Amino acid sequence: MDYLMIKENRKLSEEKSIEILNNASHGILSTIDEDNQPYGVPLSYVLINKTIYFHCANNGHKLHNINYNNKVSFTVVSNDYPVIDDENDYTTRYASVIVFGKAYIVLDKEEKIKSLKALTNKYFENMSFFDDNVKRFIDATTIVAIDIDKISGKSNIK
Numbered sequence: 666m667d668y669l670m671i672k673e674n675r676k677l678s679e680e681k682s683i684e685i686l687n688n689a690s691h692g693i694l695s696t697i698d699e700d701n702q703p704y705g706v707p708l709s710y711v712l713i714n715k716t717i718y719f720h721c722a723n724n725g726h727k728l729h730n731i732n733y734n735n736k737v738s739f740t741v742v743s744n745d746y747p748v749i750d751d752e753n754d755y756t757t758r759y760a761s762v763i764v765f766g767k768a769y770i771v772l773d774k775e776e777k778i779k780s781l782k783a784l785t786n787k788y789f790e791n792m793s794f795f796d797d798n799v800k801r802f803i804d805a806t807t808i809v810a811i812d813i814d815k816i817s818g819k820s821n822i823k
Contacts, residue, residue, distance in 0.1 A: 675819045682762045682818030687712050689741035689762075694719070696730035696737050696768075704730055710739075711784040717764065717811040718771070718780035728807060731768045739764040739811060744822055760820035764813050771808040780808050 677685070686692075695705045706727055710719040717739055721727060731737065745759040771777050778799055785795055 672819075672821075675821050677760070677762075677818030677820055679816055679818075681820075682816050683712070683715070685743055685760050685762050685818060685820075686717075686741055686764070686816070689743045692717075692739050692741040694727060694737060694739050696727055697734055698730050699733050709784065709788060711780065711787045713780065713783055715813050717766075717813065718784060718808060720781060720784065720806050720808050723805060723807050728770075728809070731770075731809065735767045735769060737766060737768045737811060739766070756821070758822045760818070760822055762816060762818045764811065764817075765815040766811045766813045768809050768811045771810050774803070776810075777803065777806075777808045780810070781806070 691707050691709050693705045693707050695703060697703050704726055708719050708721070710717050712718075740761065740763050742759055742761045745757055747755070747757050750756050771780065781799060781803075782792075782795060785798075786792060
């Protein structure tokens with residue numbers, strides 16, 4: 666079901682939403698288990714061609730949930746800070762993006778390495794240890810990709 670954004674004047678374009686998604690430092694992955702119990706977990710990620718990639722251990726709660734139901738949401742918030750606005754109301758300025766999509770385990774080794782390299786490069790300038798780390802940890806690392814079905818951005822930054 667598609668819900669309308671209540672404050673339509675805060676809606677962001679897809680281009681601006683992707684820019685925020687590209688620049689945020691972390692996001693919250695939300696999944697659900699077989700008991701309909703929601704689970705949200707913060708994680709680092711990278712966006713490549715409208716696909717979100719993140720890494721994790723080869724087993725655990727999020728993978729269990731994704732294997733049960735691969736429909737996920739992913740949320741980022743950036744530039745959030747409290748202000749007193751022009752009407753003396755307490756509020757928060759923010760930009761946020763919610764993505765809905767389907768998650769899957771990346772099995773292709775080249776795609777795994779490409780996404781790990783992009784993820785590492787997002788957070789570190791020094792890439793001199795990357796190749797050694799990949800050799801040491803690639804088999805103990807699962808890469809998950811989220812194909813974006815819908816993206817919705819919102820901001821009240823003036």
